[in-house]
Amino acid sequence: MTIASSYPSVSRSGAKVKLVAVAKDEAPYLAEWVHHHLHFGFDEIEIYINRTSDNSEQILNKICLHHPNVSFQYADWIDACHDNVRRQLQFIIYAKAFAEAKSAGRVDFIMFLDIDEMWTPNNMQKKVGDYLIDYLDADSVSFGWINEQGGNEAFQTISSSINGQLSPLVKTAVNVRAEMVEVALHLPKTKRLENKVFGGESFLGQPTNRECLHPDLIRIREVMIVHRMFRSESEYIATLGRGRPSDDFPLKLNRGGYNKASGAHTVFALQPPAYLAYRTAYSEFIHACLLADDLQYAQQSVLARCDWVLDNLTSMPVEVLDQVLRVFEGCSDEVKRRVVESIKVSGMLETLDNRQNALTLAMRVRPLNFQLAKYIMAKAALL
Template identity: 30%
Template sequence: MEKNTLYKERLSDIKSIFFSWKKQFKLWFNRYITSKEVHHVKLVAVAKNESMYLPEWIFHHLYFGFSEIEIYYNGCDDNTKELSLLLKDHPVKFINSDNIFTSGIPAPQVHVYRSCFEIQTAADAIMFLDIDEFWVPVDLNKTISEVCNDVGIFDSLSFQWFNKLEKDSLFTSALQQEIKVESARQIKTLYKAYLRPQQMNPHNTLDEGVLQKFDDAKTLKCINAQNSQVDSSNTPLNGYILHRKNRSQYEYIAMLLRGRPLANQDSTVFELKNNRTGFYNVSNPITFNYNTTSYVEYRKFMDKHLQHEKFTDYFKTAKEHVDSRYLQVVKIVGENYLANKQGFERLLAGVTLSEIEIIRNRQ
């Protein structure tokens, strides 16, 4: 009996070693033998009530060479669905994912991401971004494929966040010729399509044996257990993620309605995000200046599409949804501020809008 048990244990160990070796060999083979230049990069996003911002986000990434975009929308009560018809002539697909986000699946966003690797695709690489995240080449000229090929051999390629500072700019474009930003430690990652990540979060994979590179073409060196942060740099080499963390004060307030309830509160009353901390002063912001010719070409492309008459009614309705959410948040704050002052002040730090100041002053 003991010999039998020992035999089974050894057989199990041998199988485990074999499958681990097989996985690493397949990864090595894909990386060095079958892998080719990156030409086709798919971009995937999860979206909820972000109709006002989707067109700019989509055309921005089409301009920089993403050849296919998939939007998994969920829980939308705005006019996001209208975009499917408006963008029918572009390589953009809208997928209703309500069933995933209401199924009780842990981390549904990551579930969507992982499922994308199982779908047959012509893409050489896949990248996942939120709608407030914009991939930007430092020269405002190179495509995502060109940057990938400049970096060389990799399984995954990560780019650093830079938070855009735009507290007082209402409904502005993501890029101006000069922008002020704050460097952040977070990264977002592009993956070769042959990967099958087992451990993953919205920022990166945690799988072992993956050849992970950073924007500067050097080996990625993460500083936390989640592989989601690096030592921040002020000078990206090839590209970066422009993170529109808060947008303007008005839009920030409206955005607060899109999240989880405040901790320890009745979710039927407090349907506000609890992971935001308002606005704070950045003492030494970084300035990014873009080449005039490159920026003008980018702006022409964006304006040509975003100012098309077919979007006139769409943007009017989308803005009305933002306005409605803003008023709902102000109402919630006004009715509950006194009983939850500490929590609200954390959410509203640095907000100086008159409606919020009136609420503060009357308590």
């Protein structure tokens, strides 16, 4: 189902900005994410939901009813393409959204964020368009990134004092007048390459990764992208069970563990009076859109998926066992115990076909879980 909107224009002097996201089973977080970016003046918000089994549609329907500049549509049609194509789902959607924004001519910039990424000014008041009005001559404007540390309580809204690690990665607002060469997750390629970092400097990347900031440019700025990939332990584990569009593994393996993020530790402090007003506005948003029951249901679904992940590792190939263990690094001892027990009873290790392969796997596993490595070596002795 597609929710259409006329997207009424916003009367102010700032630049007009559209925000686009791709979401899979993110129902507990959609309301906070949409409200957050409406609060900071994004003129249009469009969400593509794909391969989704939760109540995202119900939540988005209610939000769209009250906020006509928010829309959503399904992107499952991409799954009808060849396997090599559907693995590029996110890039296809980004390219489509950029072309449509360019053709429509209603906005000056388009930005692509995931649902766990939040564009956040530390004053908690100024709008995105008021910042970007000074960059209308640039092809793109990149914002620095902070990986927020997870906490003990599940489903917490963004904190007034964000503890985390500075990352060299960025997220980028792209001028719709730019000539797009290639969309990308963090820094799209444009023809002129007039790329800026928020703050005024020209974008300078790293030799090994053009989408990462040069070390001289990495610092806390007035606006940051807050990456909430950890949240709480149970939520982190649940996200692992969503997999990735780019591979067929049922477990997301591109994580280094819970609260495991490189970079210098920092604190991104939000101004208290404006932050309290923001929290009040969010509560009013939930009430106005009648979302309380939907969010409670969505949260229970996440906790259930956490248990499912811990108990069902049966479909992971034994060749990636060390990667499976790595994504649970930083988790509690109880979680690690459940992971090992699930692996032992899953039948995964029964696919080891010779002693040398088993011994090699044991050596890869040993730094991550010594007891499981011993268990594998004992099995190797029987081959």
